[in-house]
Amino acid sequence: MLSLEALRGPLAVAQHQLEEAAARLGIPPHVVDLLREPERAIAVRFPVRMDDGSTRIFTGYRVQHSTARGPGKGGLRFHPDVTQDEVSALAMWMTWKCALLDLPFGGAKGGVICNPKELSEGELERLSRRFAEEIAGLVGPGRDIPAPDVYTDERVMGWMMDTFSRMGGRPLPESVTGKPLALGGSHGRSTATARGLVETVKEATGRLGLPLKGARAVIQGFGNAGAHAARFLEELGCRVVAVSDSQAAVGREDGLPVEVLVAHKERTGSVAGFPGAEEVRPPESIVELPCEILIPAALEGSITEENAPRIQARLVAEAANGPTLPAADRILHERGVTVIPDILANAGGVTVSYFEWVQGLQRYAWKEETVAERLAEHMREAFAHAWEVARREGTDLRTAATMVAVSRVYDALRWRGV
Ligand SMILES: NC(=O)C1=CN([C@@H]2O[C@H](COP(=O)(O)OP(=O)(O)OC[C@H]3O[C@@H](n4cnc5c(N)ncnc54)[C@H](OP(=O)(O)O)[C@@H]3O)[C@@H](O)[C@H]2O)C=CC1
Numbered sequence: 304m305l306s307l308e309a310l311r312g313p314l315a316v317a318q319h320q321l322e323e324a325a326a327r328l329g330i331p332p333h334v335v336d337l338l339r340e341p342e343r344a345i346a347v348r349f350p351v352r353m354d355d356g357s358t359r360i361f362t363g364y365r366v367q368h369s370t371a372r373g374p375g376k377g378g379l380r381f382h383p384d385v386t387q388d389e390v391s392a393l394a395m396w397m398t399w400k401c402a403l404l405d406l407p408f409g410g411a412k413g414g415v416i417c418n419p420k421e422l423s424e425g426e427l428e429r430l431s432r433r434f435a436e437e438i439a440g441l442v443g444p445g446r447d448i449p450a451p452d453v454y455t456d457e458r459v460m461g462w463m464m465d466t467f468s469r470m471g472g473r474p475l476p477e478s479v480t481g482k483p484l485a486l487g488g489s490h491g492r493s494t495a496t497a498r499g500l501v502e503t504v505k506e507a508t509g510r511l512g513l514p515l516k517g518a519r520a521v522i523q524g525f526g527n528a529g530a531h532a533a534r535f536l537e538e539l540g541c542r543v544v545a546v547s548d549s550q551a552a553v554g555r556e557d558g559l560p561v562e563v564l565v566a567h568k569e570r571t572g573s574v575a576g577f578p579g580a581e582e583v584r585p586p587e588s589i590v591e592l593p594c595e596i597l598i599p600a601a602l603e604g605s606i607t608e609e610n611a612p613r614i615q616a617r618l619v620a621e622a623a624n625g626p627t628l629p630a631a632d633r634i635l636h637e638r639g640v641t642v643i644p645d646i647l648a649n650a651g652g653v654t655v656s657y658f659e660w661v662q663g664l665q666r667y668a669w670k671e672e673t674v675a676e677r678l679a680e681h682m683r684e685a686f687a688h689a690w691e692v693a694r695r696e697g698t699d700l701r702t703a704a705t706m707v708a709v710s711r712v713y714d715a716l717r718w719r720g721v
């Protein structure tokens with residue numbers, strides 16, 4: 304058995320979380336063995352014609368961790384550091400997330416090793432379409448439904464939906480979520496992860512007696528999840544005292560003006576050099592700044608046993624998947640820091656993806672208010688359930704949320720005769 308400190312790779316981390324929850328639930332060893340690894344995975348290598356006439360070969364993955372509760376569901380990541388190990392962990396977290404929110408999906412995830420920042424729009428489109436063709440045998444509306452994740456967006460989802468539709472010979476809006484509204488996307492999907500996150504922050508701060516008005520928030524990662532979270536927290540009266548992206552971290556004690564900062568990032572490509580803000584050095588030390596609420600919204604493994612003892616936040620809400628390593632989790636729990644785990648905190652994205660999929664199947668669009676109300680209701684219910692289990696079992700919220708999810712997946716497996 305590896306020590307907690309040795310658990311750093313995403314799949315090892317995810318497997319540890321599964322084993323901990325399964326041991327508390329008394330799940331039989333063969334079921335744990337089944338769930339430790341993905342049900343199905345493909346690795347594809349494919350050529351893409353570049354603008355200069357050359358051809359580059361890319362590698363991508365689609366992994367289905369479990370389809371016990373329904374078709375695979377999960378995002379696609381385009382990033383230079385994508386590995387199959389990482390995608391497998393992300394797929395497992397999708398299984399737990401969908402089960403915790405009681406969505407009729409299993410868990411899946413995909414990724415392509417590439418740096419979209421170095422690709423032209425045409426190159427990105429050719430890459431997205433070719434990757435869609437390569438994984439088409441595995442995915443589809445009733446089998447596995449992709450969505451956006453890091454460095455993918457509604458454009459990529461639109462190209463993929465168009466590719467699946469052409470291959471299928473008919474429009475297939477239900478094949479992909481996170482699409483543009485014009486292609487059958489849902490109102491509220493682009494802000495859903497942050498809205499869901501902030502809903503869980505409201506639930507947690509209410510129970511902890513932590514006033515949101517005037518609370519200081521620090522946000523690592525200023526993309527879809529992080530920037531919208533900053534907006535919503537500012538609306539609730541929080542001071543967003545520091546944010547970071549892949550290039551820099553900036554802070555301001557009286558709060559960064561979020562809309563102005565978003566405009567600066569859109570114009571310059573980074574939060575670096577934002578007028579009136581101080582630079583935080585090194586950028587990764589942002590998680591240690593004084594604040595009440597810390598929101599990791601970038602990549603895995605940013606909260607470690609090295610920085611966890613110095614984290615000053617009372618509440619950590621994981622917009623990112625897998626930001627906290629197991630050794631750090633233990634330290635934070637012992638120090639009384641509440642962590643809203645990824646599978647709960649960031650589940651708003653897949654919840655509205657579920658709404659989008661249902662709207663696609665029904666060819667009937669919901670109003671924005673309907674999406675917002677139902678999202679908030681799903682998040683509040685899932686939070687209350689995880690909180691109650693944590694209280695009853697004397698565990699942290701991650702273990703409790705994973706227990707709820709694993710027991711639901713186990714239940715589905717038993718009914719399937721496993
Ligand atoms: N989008 C969604 O619906 C969901 C996303 N998530 C998770 O949220 C996290 C962020 O995803 P999302 O916002 O969609 O992705 P985006 O691509 O929109 O944004 C990613 C952000 O992270 C920043 N970043 C990358 N590396 C670092 C780093 N080392 N330190 C600080 N910031 C960094 C990027 O910086 P830069 O701008 O400089 O590139 C960018 O601002 C991921 O873990 C994802 O899996 C979870 C659930 C749903």
Ligand SMILES: O=C(O)CCC(=O)C(=O)O
Pocket residue numbers: 376377378379400448449450451452480481624649650652653654656
């Ligand atoms: O919207 C989805 O289907 C999945 C989003 C996602 O990748 C995630 O929750 O990590």
